[in-house]
Amino acid sequence: MIVAEGRRLRSQAWFGGKGRDSFIHRSWMKNHGEPADSFDGRPVIGICNTFSELTPCNAHFRELAEKVKRGVLQAGGYPVEFPVMSLGETNLRPTAMLFRNLASMDVEESIRGNPIDGVVLLTGCDKTTPALLMGAASCDLPAIIVSGGPMLSGRFHGRTLGSGTDVWRLSEEVRAGTLAEADFLDAEAANSRSAGHCNTMGTASSMASLVEALGMTLPANAAIPAADARRSTLAQMSGRRIVEMVAEDLKPSDILTRQAFENAIQVIGAIGGSTNCVLHLLAIAGRVGVDMTLDDWDRLGRDIPCIVDLMPSGRFLMEDFYYAGGVPAVMAELGQRLHGGAITVTGRTVTENIAGAVCWNREVIRPIDEPLVANAGIAVLRGNLAPSGAVIKPSAATPDLLKHRGPAVVFESIEDFHARVDDPDLPVTADSVMVLKNCGPRGYPGMAEVGNMPIPQKLLRQGVRDMVRLSDARMSGTAYGAVVLHIAPEAAVGGPLALVETGDIIALDVEARSLTLEVSDAELAARRERWTPPKPTMKGGYQSLYVGHVLQADQGADLDFLVGCRGADVPRESH
Numbered sequence: 001m002i003v004a005e006g007r008r009l010r011s012q013a014w015f016g017g018k019g020r021d022s023f024i025h026r027s028w029m030k031n032h033g034e035p036a037d038s039f040d041g042r043p044v045i046g047i048c049n050t051f052s053e054l055t056p057c058n059a060h061f062r063e064l065a066e067k068v069k070r071g072v073l074q075a076g077g078y079p080v081e082f083p084v085m086s087l088g089e090t091n092l093r094p095t096a097m098l099f100r101n102l103a104s105m106d107v108e109e110s111i112r113g114n115p116i117d118g119v120v121l122l123t124g125c126d127k128t129t130p131a132l133l134m135g136a137a138s139c140d141l142p143a144i145i146v147s148g149g150p151m152l153s154g155r156f157h158g159r160t161l162g163s164g165t166d167v168w169r170l171s172e173e174v175r176a177g178t179l180a181e182a183d184f185l186d187a188e189a190a191n192s193r194s195a196g197h198c199n200t201m202g203t204a205s206s207m208a209s210l211v212e213a214l215g216m217t218l219p220a221n222a223a224i225p226a227a228d229a230r231r232s233t234l235a236q237m238s239g240r241r242i243v244e245m246v247a248e249d250l251k252p253s254d255i256l257t258r259q260a261f262e263n264a265i266q267v268i269g270a271i272g273g274s275t276n277c278v279l280h281l282l283a284i285a286g287r288v289g290v291d292m293t294l295d296d297w298d299r300l301g302r303d304i305p306c307i308v309d310l311m312p313s314g315r316f317l318m319e320d321f322y323y324a325g326g327v328p329a330v331m332a333e334l335g336q337r338l339h340g341g342a343i344t345v346t347g348r349t350v351t352e353n354i355a356g357a358v359c360w361n362r363e364v365i366r367p368i369d370e371p372l373v374a375n376a377g378i379a380v381l382r383g384n385l386a387p388s389g390a391v392i393k394p395s396a397a398t399p400d401l402l403k404h405r406g407p408a409v410v411f412e413s414i415e416d417f418h419a420r421v422d423d424p425d426l427p428v429t430a431d432s433v434m435v436l437k438n439c440g441p442r443g444y445p446g447m448a449e450v451g452n453m454p455i456p457q458k459l460l461r462q463g464v465r466d467m468v469r470l471s472d473a474r475m476s477g478t479a480y481g482a483v484v485l486h487i488a489p490e491a492a493v494g495g496p497l498a499l500v501e502t503g504d505i506i507a508l509d510v511e512a513r514s515l516t517l518e519v520s521d522a523e524l525a526a527r528r529e530r531w532t533p534p535k536p537t538m539k540g541g542y543q544s545l546y547v548g549h550v551l552q553a554d555q556g557a558d559l560d561f562l563v564g565c566r567g568a569d570v571p572r573e574s575h
Contacts, residue, residue: 007249010141010568014115015039021575025115038078043246045072045239046116047081048107048136050128055088057125057197057204058148060226067232068120068146071239077118077246079239082110084135087127089203089449089476094538097474098446100127100134100283101550101559102542107135112568116141118246120238124148124197126477129207130280133216134558137252137287139568142245144345145217146238147208149226150318151196156187162311163191163198164478168452175422176460196226199318200311203477206273207280212327213267214284215255215344219353223322241345250347253565256288259339262300263350266337269304269377270330272313272395274477275485278378279447282556286563294380294389294554298513301377306395307333307366312480313395314372316364324364328357333368381484381515384524385496385506388488388554390470390515398466401482402510406431406468410502413438413534414450422457430459433468433506437497438534440472440490441550441557445536445543447472447486452479468508470515472497472553484508484515486553492534493552499527 008016014025016039026039047068051061065081072079085103087096111119119136123129123145136143154161170187173179197204208222218238224231261281268277278297285292308330310316331338332354340351359365366372376395382388394402409428411417417436420426428434434453441447451473455464470484472491489495496517500506505518517524536547549559 009041009043009117009246011044011115011117012041021573024575042076042078043117043243044115045077045079045242045246046111046114046119047079048110048119048121048132049081049083050086050122050124050132051083052086052088054091055086055125056090056192057088058086058122058128060195061122061124061148064122064146064148064232064235067235068122068239071236072243075240075243077243080116082114084110084132087125087131089126094444095446095448096125096127097448097557098543098546100131101546101562103127103131104134104562107132108138111136111139111141112570118142118242120242121145122148124204126203126207126276129204129211130284133211133284134287137256137284138562138564138566140251140253140565141568142242142250143216143252144238144242144245145211145221146235147217147221149196149224149228149231150199150205151192152194152225152227153199153317153319154191154193156190160317161187161191162200162317162478164202164476165200165311165480167191168479172455172460172465175454175457194225194227198478200478201272201274201308201313201318203274203276205318206268206271206277206477209271209273209327210264210268210277210281213264213331214260215342215350216252218346219328220326223318223326225319225322244347245345248347250345253288255343255345256284256290257342258290259342261285261290261292262296263338263342265297265300265377266304266334267327267330269301270306270334271308272306272310272372272376275378275391275393276474276477278391278486279474279553279557283558286556286558288565297378298380301379303375304377305368305371306373306376307368307371309364309366309372312478313376320361320364324361325357325359328354329359329365332357333359333365379510379513381510381513383515385500385515385517386487387496388552390484390487392482392484392510394510396480397482401466401468403508404433404468404482405505405507406433408433408435408500408502408504408506410435410500411437414448417453421454424458426456427502428456428459430462430464430467433470435497435500435506436469436471436473437491437500440492441553442547443472443490443492443534445538445547447474447553447557449474449476451475451485452481452483470506488552488554490552494528494531494533496524498531499524
């Protein structure tokens with residue numbers, strides 16, 4: 001490996017020289033059985049591993065890390081694997097989102113504090129991707145992402161089964177009395193039949209697609225199934241490539257430009273990606289100093305057609321998406337809409353990366369003039385109920401509900417919702433607007449995925465399968481429905497959502513990008529005088545730090561003191 005003339009590898013500040021401190025750094029590393037030439041100018045490549053048996057999506061990462069190491073060694077680097085906090089969406093309470101910023105701190109300080117020249121980020125489950133990229137971006141050393149890949153398609157009773165999406169659907173059928181509970185339980189084993197993250201276009205798949213569109217992965221990274229040998233090949237090639245990136249000094253700040261973020265927003269619209277991508281992309285942009293806002297999401301996504309027919313917006317699953325051509329085929333279909341000159345981790349441009357990309361299945365990836373949904377980009381709503389914005393995913397909603405006016409049925413907390421949603425006396429009809437409060441960044445805390453509130457049982461039995469729901473919460477990327485999310489400011493900090501009462505009329509107009517509470521300013525002012533903040537559900541420790549410093553949803557819900565790039569310099573020695 002050739003490093004640019006006059007540039008010294010960062011790791012040589014630890015391992016170079018003949019003094020006492022260099023002796024200490026090298027000697028203790030040699031207890032691994034390393035020969036002396038391991039430290040003679042080889043680039044040290046960190047492999048940031050989010051493996052955990054409590055994070056099922058990432059449980060195969062030990063094997064994936066070994067493939068990365070093989071590639072690093074082949075390219076002349078010295079690989080060192082290190083663990084960071086793993087964030088399993090399915091098991092971690094109260095919500096993995098509460099700990100995204102904590103994990104990013106773990107990543108940032110682990111990279112900065114250690115003799116690392118470049119880093120491979122092993123990501124999979126929803127929040128591990130943004131957490132690792134946020135942390136690495138704040139250090140700005142050469143970095144490349146290797147996603148764990150989606151699990152194989154589920155198979156149940158002669159049909160495909162999509163993780164998350166079909167869970168919500170089957171659960172509602174049980175509550176409606178149209179599916180036996182025994183059949184529902186039988187679906188468990190069929191739902192997750194291999195290693196990997198959700199096989200729908202949920203948040204994990206959406207974020208893997210987003211970082212590929214940003215240029216932070218090798219082409220095709222997002223869609224290769226976890227069980228496919230080509231996932232291991234990509235990991236090995238990424239190990240080789242990071243060594244070259246160190247030699248080239250190709251850093252996240254070179255790749256994560258405004259053009260890259262604009263490309264990612266358009267790709268998310270085209271694939272029917274998760275609303276969670278809005279929060280994560282804004283937070284990543286904040287770490288590299290690129291000024292991205294909700295207005296950028298709305299401007300760039302407004303006329304983007306959804307051309308990928310995947311659950312929850314469509315029919316197919318990630319396995320089908322890979323065989324059809326994956327993200328490169330989608331980006332090729334978007335063509336001139338994208339910034340083709342944006343640089344990527346390959347050292348080449350977007351245009352160069354996708355040259356020759358082919359779509360092999362026009363049912364899965366449609367031509368841009370024959371879309372699944374014509375205007376499918378995530379829509380940003382504003383109005384007196386969401387002065388700082390709210391989001392909705394039109395491609396996953398019932399079209400007739402995208403313009404709706406109805407009376408509110410209000411739930412003050414998630415506990416209140418669960419206690420009353422199936423009460424036969426609940427004053428709710430199909431025209432009602434269900435409103436959930438105090439589930440935002442501070443209110444939950446952590447902004448849990450509870451925004452896709454289950455339909456009341458009495459409406460399910462009437463055949464209702466979608467209705468307008470709104471909250472300051474998030475929803476799983478695998479979920480669907482006419483669900484308005486991320487209302488800002490949130491209820492817990494006194495946003496207008498806190499003042500909504502049952503019976504108030506709420507008007508939603510996605511085309512006009514408006515969300516309106518039809519209550520007079522005078523009445524809202526009177527209600528504000530009576531309002532008292534909710535008591536925190538958790539006290540002390542990291543939760544208190546989080547609640548005291550978390551930004552609102554429209555700013556990415558990062559911690560205020562983490563915004564920005566701090567670089568990788570460490571001004572003091574450890575001895």
